[in-house]
Amino acid sequence: MPAPAPFLCTAEALFRTAVAAVQPAPLIEKNVRLNGKHLTIAASTFDLSRVEHLYVVGAGKATAPMAAALEGILGDAIADGMIIVKYGHTAPLRRIRTVEAAHPVPDENGLAGTRELVALLEKAGERDLVICLLSGGGSALLVDAPPGCSLSEVQSFFGLLLASGADIAEVNTVRKHLSGVKGGGLARAASPAQIVSLLLSDVIGDPPDVIASGPTVADPTTFADALRIVGKYGLAEKAPAALLEYLEKGARGEVPETPKAADAAFARTANHLIGSNRIALEAALAEARQLGFHARIVTDRIAGEAREVAGEVVREAKRVAGDATVPKPACLLWGGETTVTLGGAGGLGGRNQELALAAALLLENEPGITVLSGGTDGTDGPTDAAGAVADGATASRARTQGITPEDYLAAHDAYHFFQRAGGHLFTGPTLTNVMDMIVALVEK
Numbered sequence: 100m101p102a103p104a105p106f107l108c109t110a111e112a113l114f115r116t117a118v119a120a121v122q123p124a125p126l127i128e129k130n131v132r133l134n135g136k137h138l139t140i141a142a143s144t145f146d147l148s149r150v151e152h153l154y155v156v157g158a159g160k161a162t163a164p165m166a167a168a169l170e171g172i173l174g175d176a177i178a179d180g181m182i183i184v185k186y187g188h189t190a191p192l193r194r195i196r197t198v199e200a201a202h203p204v205p206d207e208n209g210l211a212g213t214r215e216l217v218a219l220l221e222k223a224g225e226r227d228l229v230i231c232l233l234s235g236g237g238s239a240l241l242v243d244a245p246p247g248c249s250l251s252e253v254q255s256f257f258g259l260l261l262a263s264g265a266d267i268a269e270v271n272t273v274r275k276h277l278s279g280v281k282g283g284g285l286a287r288a289a290s291p292a293q294i295v296s297l298l299l300s301d302v303i304g305d306p307p308d309v310i311a312s313g314p315t316v317a318d319p320t321t322f323a324d325a326l327r328i329v330g331k332y333g334l335a336e337k338a339p340a341a342l343l344e345y346l347e348k349g350a351r352g353e354v355p356e357t358p359k360a361a362d363a364a365f366a367r368t369a370n371h372l373i374g375s376n377r378i379a380l381e382a383a384l385a386e387a388r389q390l391g392f393h394a395r396i397v398t399d400r401i402a403g404e405a406r407e408v409a410g411e412v413v414r415e416a417k418r419v420a421g422d423a424t425v426p427k428p429a430c431l432l433w434g435g436e437t438t439v440t441l442g443g444a445g446g447l448g449g450r451n452q453e454l455a456l457a458a459a460l461l462l463e464n465e466p467g468i469t470v471l472s473g474g475t476d477g478t479d480g481p482t483d484a485a486g487a488v489a490d491g492a493t494a495s496r497a498r499t500q501g502i503t504p505e506d507y508l509a510a511h512d513a514y515h516f517f518q519r520a521g522g523h524l525f526t527g528p529t530l531t532n533v534m535d536m537i538v539a540l541v542e543k
Contacts, residue, residue, distance in 0.1 A: 104469070104490060104492075106428075106469040106490065106540045106542060107469055107471075107488050107490060107522075109390070109469075109540060110469050110470075110471035110488050110538045110540055111471065111488060111524060112386075113383045113386055113387055113430070113432075113471075113538050114383070114471055114473050114485075114486075114524065114536060114538060115526070116382055116383050116386040117379035117380060117382050117383040117475065117536055118379065118475050118477075118526070118529050118531060119382070120378055120379050120381075120382030120383075121299070121374045121375075121378055121379045121382075121475065121531045121533045122164070122529075122530070122531055123161045123162075123164040123165040123168060123234070123299060123374070123530065123531055124164050124165075124167065124168040125168075126165075126299070126373045126374045127165050127168035127169055127172070127297065127373070128168055128171075128172070129373070130297065130371065130373045131168075131169060131172050131173075131297075132172070133147075133172050133173060133176075136148045138173075140230065140295050140297070140369075140371065141295075141297070141369075141371035141373065142369070142371060143295050143369045143371070145228055145293070145295075147176060147228075149226065150226060150227065150228045150293075151224065151226035151227055152178040152179070152222075152223070152224075152226075152227040152228075153173065153176050153177055153178055153227070153228050153229075153230070154177075154178060154179055154180055154219060154220070154222075154223055154227060154228070154229045154230070154292075155169060155173075155177055155179075155180030155181075155182075155194075155195050155229075155230045155231075155232065156180060156181060156182065156216050156219065156220060156229060156230075156231050156232070156285070157182040157183075157231055157232030157233055157234075157237075158182060158183040158184070158216075158232075158233060158234075158236070158237040158240040158241045158311060158314075159184070159232070159233055159234030159235055159236045159237040159240065159299065159311055159532065160184065160185050160188050160202065160234055160235055160236035160476050160528070160530070160531075160532045161188075161234035161235070161236075161299050161476075161530055161531045161532050162182045162183070162184050162188075162232045162233070162234055162237075163182065163184050163188055163189050163190035163192070163197060163530065164190045164530045164531075165232040165234065165297065165299070166180070166182050166190070166192055166195045166197075166232055167190040167191065167192055169195075169230065169232070170192060170193055170194055170195060174194075175194070177194040177195065179194075179219060180194060180195035180196065180219075181195060181196040181197070181198065181212070181215060181216055181219060182195060182196075182197055182198070182232065183197075183198045183199075183200055183209060183212040183213065183216065183237075183240040183241060184197060184198070184199055184200070184236075184240065185199070185200070185201070185202040185236055185240065185528075186199045186200070186201065186202075187199070187528055188236075188528050188530055190530070198211070198212030198215070198216075200212055200239075200240050200242075201239070202236045202239040202240060203236075203239050203257070203261055203481075204239065204254050204257055204258050204261070205239045205240070205242035205250070205253065205254060205257065206250075206254075207250065209239065209240050209241070209242040210242050210243065210244070210250050212240070213240075213241050213242055213243055213280055214243075216241070216285075217280060217285070217288050220285060220288040220289040220292075221288055221289075223289050223292035224291070224292060225291045225292065227292040227293070228292065228293045228294075228295070229289045229292050229293065229294040229295070230294075230295055230296075230297070231285065231289075231294060231295070231296040231297070231314070231315050232296075232297055233296055233297070233298050233299070233310060233311040233314065233315070234298070234299035234301065234310075234311065234374075234531070234532050235299065235300075235301025235302075235310070235311070235476065235532030235533070235534070236301075236311070236476070236532060237310070237311025237312065237314070238270075238271055238274050238281065238311055238312040239257070241278075241280050241281065241285070241311065241312070241314055242278070242280075243278055243279055243280055244277070245277050245278075245279075245341075245342065245345045245354075246345075247341055247345070248277075248339070248341045248342055248345060249341075252339035252341055252342055253277065253342070255339055256273075256277070256334075256338050256339055256342050257274070259334055259337050259338065260273060260274075260332075260334070262439075262440070262441045263332040263333075263334060263440065264332060264404070264438050264439075264440035265328060265331075265332050265438070266303075266402060266436075266438060267301075267302050267303075267309065267436060268302065268303075268306070268309050269328045269331075269332075271302075271309050271312040271313070272320045272324050272325050272328055273325045273328055273329065273346075274312050275312050275313065275318055275320065275325075275357055276320070276321075276322050276325040276346060276349055276357060277325075277342060277345065277346070278312070280314055281311075281312035281313065281314050281357075282308070282312060282313055282314070282316075282318035282320070282357035282358070283313060283314065283315065283316055283317050283318050283357055283358035283359075283362065283364060283365070284314055284357070284358070285314035285315050286314070286315040286316070286358070286364040286365060286368045287358055287362065287364040289315075289364075290363065290364040290367070291363075291367065292367070293367045293368075294315055294367065294368045294369075295368075295369045295370075295371065296315040296316075296368075296369070296370045296371065297371055297373050298310050298311075298370060298371065298372045298373065298374075299373060299374040299375075299531065299532065299533065300372055300374065300375045300376070300533060300534075301376075301436070301476075301532045301533055301534050302436070302534070303376075303399075303400045303402055303435050303436060303534070304400065305372055305375050307370045307372065308320075315368055315370060316370055317358060317359050317360040317362065317365050318356075318357035318358065318359065319359070319360075320357070321350075321356060321357075322346055322349030322350040322354070322356065323350045325346050325349075325350075326346050326347065326350050329343070329346065374531070374533060375399075375533055376399050376434035376435065376475075376533045376534045376535075376536070377399045377434065378533070379434065379475060379533050379536060380396050380399055380432050380434045380536065381396070383432055383536070383538070384396055384430075384432060387430040387432075391428070392428050392429060392430035392540070393425060393426040393427065393428070393429045393430070394429070394430035394431075394432065395430075395431065395432070396432045396433075396434075397415065397431050397432060397433050398433055398434070398435065399433075399434035399435060400434075400435050401433045401434065401435030401436075401437065401537065402435050402436060402437065402438075403437060403438070404437065404438060404439065404440060405437040405438065405439050405450040405451075405453040405454040405457065405472075406453060406454065406457035406508065408433075408437045408454055408537075409454045409455075409457035409458040409461060409470075409472075410457070410461060412431075412433065412454075412458060412470055412537055412539055413458055413461040413462060413468070413470065413539075415431060415539070416431060416468045416470065416539040416541055417465070417468065419431065419541050420467060420468060420541045427541060427542065427543040428540060428541060428542050428543055429540070429541040430538065430539070430540055430541075431538070431539040431540075431541070432536070432537070432538060432539075433536070433537040433539075434533075434534060434535065434536050434537075435534055435535060436450070436534045436535050437450045437451075437454060437535065438450060439453050439480075439511060441511055445510070445511075446507070446510040446511040446512025446513070446514070446515070447480075447481070447482060447512055447513075447514040447515060448479070448480055448482065448511055448512060448513035448514040448515075449474070449478075449479030449480025449481070449482055449484070449486070449513070449514070450472075450474075450479065450480065450535070451472040451473050451474050451479040451485070451486030451487065451524075451535055452472075452479055452480070452482070452484060452486055452487045452513035452514055452516075452517060452523075453508070453511060453513045454470075454472040454486075454537070455470060455471065455472045455486060455487035455488060455489045455513070455517070455522065456487070456489070456504060456507060456508050456513040456516055456517070457508060458470040458472070458489050459489035459490075459493040459494045459497075459504060459522075460494050460504050460505065460508065462489065462490060462491045462493070462494070463491060463493075463494040463495055464491055464495055465491040466491050466542075467491070467541060467542040467543075468490060468491060468539065468540070468541055468542070469488065469489070469490040469538075469539070469540040469542075470488065470489055470490070470537065470538070470539050471486065471487070471488040471489075471524065471537065471538040471539075472486045472487065472488075472535060472536075472537045472538075473485045473486030473487075473524045473526075473535065473536055474486055474532075474534075474535050475529060475531060475532060475533045475534060475535065475536060476528070476529055476531065476532035477526040477527055477528045477529035478528065480514075482514045483525065483527075484514060484517070484523045484524060484525055485524045485525065485526045485529075486523075486524045486535070487513065487517045487522045487523050487524055488522050488524055489522055493520060493521075493522055496520065496521075497516070497519070497520035500519065500520065502516065502519055502520055504516060504520075
């Protein structure tokens with residue numbers, strides 16, 4: 100395999116700079132301060148001399164390092180706590196217990212861990228303080244099943260949702276209405292305690308009710324909304340009958356709605372955003388300019404089918420390449436989260452690898468443009484790759500090895516394409532999660 104071109108390496112370096120800027124520990128340390136008995140958490144303040152018990156709970160891919168940083172600040176002031184994380188996304192903890200579970204499709208560990216977490220919250224009283232740490236992945240890790248339904252049915256339906264092409268807000272609307280812990284459910288379990296949540300956003304626009312399915316946030320969506328989404332993506336005939344019946348009962352008013360803003364559970368609840376995709380992009384922007392690139396952030400709200408977004412990215416990169424008024428080298432940055440509609444194809448990959456493969460075809464034999472797409476959590480789909488990087492030589496080089504890029508794209512099999520052709524981005528679990536990042540570099 101030939102050595103990577105310099106701009107391929109530069110694109111990866113910018114991605115790693117962005118990920119470093121949203122590491123959970125510095126974000127916690129910036130937002131949580133303890134001075135004697137005076138505790139400041141973002142915009143909330145607490146007198147610990149008036150707090151009987153301080154509990155820490157949470158769920159998400161980045162929750163372990165968040166918890167470790169919090170332990171470093173609060174130490175023995177923490178009476179008890181537990182978090183649920185994706186397998187392998189752990190950190191050494193002393194006061195807070197850790198449960199590892201599956202993501203993106205939940206498993207028995209997640210179910211058992213959620214029960215234990217809710218039982219802990221139900222101990223909290225009026226003089227107690229609960230700190231809730233939430234990051235991307237929390238929707239799958241905090242899992243339960245509606246009455247009369249099984250985990251296997253939830254697993255099946257969540258798999259259908261994730262493959263349907265629905266965006267994360269739509270997916271989480273359905274998830275919230277099949278759960279007693281999402282959509283404000285944890286706030287209700289902790290009531291009447293004070294609860295303050297620290298959020299690391301992995302959703303476009305950073306709406307708190309969508310991050311980790313908003314377990315401590317009033318839910319503005321309804322059972323009727325969930326049913327509309329099921330219908331929109333043609334899932335009614337594929338969904339487990341018990342789950343569909345539960346949603347229909349909710350829409351008829353036979354099942355209580357998720358808690359809304361007027362619910363008493365939110366009277367003593369605060370939610371604070373401490374990390375986002377924008378922070379990551381701005382770090383990459385500063386680094387690119389330091390390296391001599393004419394750089395700009397195109398948007399932090401990119402969305403849509405991965406291969407269609409690849410078209411947008413390549414068109415803009417080509418436009419910049421052909422514009423004599425734009426100084427070179429240039430760096431274009433996008434943030435957000437794309438989707439992949441599988442349509443029955445059973446290849447291995449993820450939205451970032453699919454975007455990079457689609458870009459490789461659009462850039463074939465086009466010199467001077469490099470495109471990287473990566474997930475800031477270090478895992479793209481059900482693979483060990485964070486994403487991939489491609490340039491004008493990627494597709495043509497693959498063809499000389501007897502690899503047909505179009506076949507791999509049609510089969511949604513980008514992982515095996517880059518495994519054979521080269522171009523994978525491997526970081527391992529980054530222990531953070533602020534959606535995806537796309538880098539396009541345009542040479543002189």
